[in-house]
Amino acid sequence: MPHLPNMLSLSRAARLVGVDRIDLQRKIQQGALHAFDGMVDIEELVRAYPDVQLEDNTEYNRLLQIKEKAFGKRVLERILPSAEILAARIAELGKELAHHQAQATQFGRILEQLNDRLNVVCREAEGGMKAALIDLQSWLETEVTTTMASEPINPLTVRDHLLRVMAAHVTVMPSGHDFFIEGADTLLESALRAGVPLDYGCSGGNCGLCKARILSGQVKKTRHHDYVLTEAEKNQGYVLMCSNTAVTDLEIAAHVAGSVQDIPFQQIAAKVKSIASISPDMALLHLQTPRTSRLRFLAGQYVTLRLGQSLTAQLPIASCPCDERNILFHVRRMHGNLFSDYVFDRLSNNETVDIEGPDGEFVLQEQTRRPLYFVAFNHGFAPIKSLIEHAMSLNKAESIDLFWIGSHDSDIYLPNIPRAWSDALDNFHYATLTAGYDLSHLTALREASLLTLLEGILQRHPELTEGDVYIAGPESAGRLAEQLFLDAGLPRTRVFMTHRNL
Numbered sequence: 238m239p240h241l242p243n244m245l246s247l248s249r250a251a252r253l254v255g256v257d258r259i260d261l262q263r264k265i266q267q268g269a270l271h272a273f274d275g276m277v278d279i280e281e282l283v284r285a286y287p288d289v290q291l292e293d294n295t296e297y298n299r300l301l302q303i304k305e306k307a308f309g310k311r312v313l314e315r316i317l318p319s320a321e322i323l324a325a326r327i328a329e330l331g332k333e334l335a336h337h338q339a340q341a342t343q344f345g346r347i348l349e350q351l352n353d354r355l356n357v358v359c360r361e362a363e364g365g366m367k368a369a370l371i372d373l374q375s376w377l378e379t380e381v382t383t384t385m386a387s388e389p390i391n392p393l394t395v396r397d398h399l400l401r402v403m404a405a406h407v408t409v410m411p412s413g414h415d416f417f418i419e420g421a422d423t424l425l426e427s428a429l430r431a432g433v434p435l436d437y438g439c440s441g442g443n444c445g446l447c448k449a450r451i452l453s454g455q456v457k458k459t460r461h462h463d464y465v466l467t468e469a470e471k472n473q474g475y476v477l478m479c480s481n482t483a484v485t486d487l488e489i490a491a492h493v494a495g496s497v498q499d500i501p502f503q504q505i506a507a508k509v510k511s512i513a514s515i516s517p518d519m520a521l522l523h524l525q526t527p528r529t530s531r532l533r534f535l536a537g538q539y540v541t542l543r544l545g546q547s548l549t550a551q552l553p554i555a556s557c558p559c560d561e562r563n564i565l566f567h568v569r570r571m572h573g574n575l576f577s578d579y580v581f582d583r584l585s586n587n588e589t590v591d592i593e594g595p596d597g598e599f600v601l602q603e604q605t606r607r608p609l610y611f612v613a614f615n616h617g618f619a620p621i622k623s624l625i626e627h628a629m630s631l632n633k634a635e636s637i638d639l640f641w642i643g644s645h646d647s648d649i650y651l652p653n654i655p656r657a658w659s660d661a662l663d664n665f666h667y668a669t670l671t672a673g674y675d676l677s678h679l680t681a682l683r684e685a686s687l688l689t690l691l692e693g694i695l696q697r698h699p700e701l702t703e704g705d706v707y708i709a710g711p712e713s714a715g716r717l718a719e720q721l722f723l724d725a726g727l728p729r730t731r732v733f734m735t736h737r738n739l
Contacts, residue, residue, distance in 0.1 A: 244276040248415050249406050254286045259635055259664065262606070318403070318482075319421055322457060325484040326405070329455065348381060405483035409433060410452060412493040423459055424449070424478035424489070430559045432630035434494040434535065440479045441529040447478040454487035497535060497598050505530045505592045507564065512584055515567075516650035519616065520580055522566040524590055531561040532592060536601055536627035537620045537707075539737065540594030542566070542576070544584070550576040553709075553739065554595070555619035557626035564592070567619040567650075599709065599735035601627055607704045607731075608636045612718050614676050614710025615648045617739045621709050622654065629662065638701075639667040640694055642714075644676045668694075677711040684717060691721050705731045712738040 245253065251261050261277070264270040270277060270285040318326070355374045362370055404417045407424065416431035418424065425447050428435045438446035442462025451474040462480040478491070494500055507524040515521045526532050534540070539553040556565035571577040601624050609628055613621040618641055628634050639658075643649045648671070655667040670690060674683050695701060706722050708715045719734050 244273075245279055245282065246276060246406060246408070246415065247272070248417070250277050250279075250282055252417070254282060256286075259632070263635075318419075319459075322421075322482060322484060325455070325457060329485050348377075352377070405454075405486055407483060407487045407489060409435070409493060410488060410490050412495075414493055418483045421459070421482070423480065423482050424456070424476075424487075426479075428478070429561055430630070432557070432559050432627050434499075434533070434558060435478065436492045436494065436499075437479060437531075437533070439529050440531050442477055442480045443529070445477065448475050449478050449489045449491035450474050451476060452488040452490055455484040456481040456487065457484050494533075494535065497538070497595075497600060500533050500535060500538075500595060503530075503532060503592070503594065505532055507532075507590050507592050509584060509586050509588045509590060510563065511586060512580065516647055518570040518647070519650045520568045520570070522568050522580065522584075524564045524566070524592065526562050526564065526592070528562065532564055532595070533561065534558055534595035536623040537599040537735070538595035538597040538623075539620070540564075540592050540596070543591040543593065544576065544579055544588075548576045548579055550574075551596075551737075553597075553620035553623070553735075553737070555622050557623060557630060559627070559630045567616055569616055597735065597737070599707070599733060599737075600624075601631075601707075602705060602733070603631060603633070605705055606633055606635060608638070608700070609634045610698075610701050610704050610706045611637070611639045612706065612708045612710075613639065613641045614708075614714045614718075615643055615739070616650075617708075617710030617715070617735070618651065619709075619739070620735060621707065622651075624707055625658070625665075629658070629665075634664075636664045636666070636704075637662075638698070639665075641667065641669045642676070642690070642710075643669070643671050644674060646671055648676075676714045679713045679717070684713075687714060687717055688721065691718055695721070695725055702726050706733065708732070708734040710739050712736075 247261050261270065264285055265272045265277075271281055352374065355370060355377075359367055359370045359374065404419045406415065406417055407427070408415045409428070414428075414433045416428050416433055418427040422430070425435060425437055425440060429437075435449075436446055438444035440447070442460065442464055445464040445466075448466075448470070456476055458476075458480055459482050460480050462477050464477060466475055466477075478489075492499075505526050507526045510523040510525040511521075512523070513521045532540075534554060536558055537553070539551055541549055541551050543549050550568075552566045552568065554564060555567050556563065568580050569577065570581050599620060609625075611621045611625060621639070621641075625637060625639065628637055639655055641649055641655065649669045652669060655665075655669070658665045659667055672683075672687060672690065674686070676687070679687065701722075702725055706727060708718050715734050719732055722732050723729060
């Protein structure tokens with residue numbers, strides 16, 4: 238797709254002015270900004286954000302810091318593209334500049350020829366026609382002189398050229414997903430980090446599952462791959478996303494996982510990266526997969542962990558698919574449970590833990606742009622955390638609210654996580670509440686008490702019925718919350734609950 242000098246995608250426009258895509262979409266809905274086929278005119282953007290300055294990168298840098306804080310990005314992800322890629326991108330901009338200069342020169346010649354022809358016609362014309370032609374000629378000369386003398390440099394145009402050198406924009410067809418490629422990242426790495434679940438297998442160039450067709454733009458191979466593309470595939474523009482990066486903005490044809498059925502069953506031998514106590518009865522288990530066997534999963538799913546031949550546990554993944562090598566789990570201490578006892582008392586760094594899965598259909602409905610509301614009871618925060626981080630990486634939801642309800646204060650075992658999200662993101666809000674009794678064992682009296690607590694949330698947030706609600710935790714508490722939201726008018730298609738008794 239050729240770059241249109243005055244038209245920008247919503248993602249690139251948001252990056253230029255330092256706001257979220259949500260803010261742009263809100264202005265479009267309000268009529269303050271006009272869009273055509275998912276694109277906005279750069280002049281319209283300047284009018285909608287008149288205070289934007291070329292030298293003011295504060296908001297842009299803040300967004301980078303937000304991503305680093307929210308998702309633990311590596312510092313190396315922010316490095317410049319390689320010198321070769323930079324040179325190629327600058328050369329591409331040079332070609333574009335030369336093309337526009339040639340067009341400007343040609344238009345100048347056409348204007349001169351038009352003026353000469355008007356002079357000839359004026360000499361032959363008489364009366365009112367001659368006066369009209371002279372007036373037209375005068376208007377044309379004035380417009381050309383004024384435009385050539387006073388056309389200001391649009392700061393967003395300058396910034397757009399700069400960002401196109403630093404980061405290429407990729408649009409995936411037919412799904413419409415998009416993402417940016419920064420630093421030396423490959424197409425696959427950048428897509429996964431942005432929460433776009435493209436197909437892949439080994440991620441090392443051996444299997445060919447990450448094959449994609451380049452519809453427009455230029456790519457560059459960044460590393461050798463053993464998988465051999467046929468000549469027909471090469472001629473059709475196919476490349477391996479794990480071994481190529483973007484030189485220019487791209488449009489690619491690739492399959493994006495749209496449901497749990499698109500994610501294959503996997504068996505991976507991972508290593509314990511770390512294990513840390515986060516409360517008296519909760520441990521944070523960090524597993525790392527081999528570079529050639531990354532775990533594909535959708536946010537909200539769970540896996541089976543195996544220690545040796547006999548110790549197993551099914552646990553929800555508590556991390557974002559955007560970092561598919563580093564898998565986090567919240568492991569409860571359950572005295573007498575062999576797996577739990579081993580994790581708390583004997584498990585050590587670099588020990589092998591086998592991962593099987595993923596399973597489960599408690600996943601984010603990515604196509605919606607409605608506000609998202611998450612209700613986590615106790616350790617139901619684990620899959621909820623995965624969902625929220627994925628929603629943040631997609632940056633599509635109008636707002637995100639978390640209600641974390643614990644049996645006791647100790648069951649809000651990672652209070653710093655939602656606090657950090659709230660500090661970093663303007664559209665994230667949270668509340669932590671404690672019931673004062675075991676949410677896993679609800680008596681009639683406790684049910685009435687919990688219902689009162691949940692009704693209080695609805696009264697304080699009546700707008701909740703306009704969004705999508707995700708619920709995780711002990712089944713009895715989850716069922717009570719689910720029924721309350723349905724009774725409040727939410728359709729069943731917008732209330733999602735994990736069917737695992739967490």
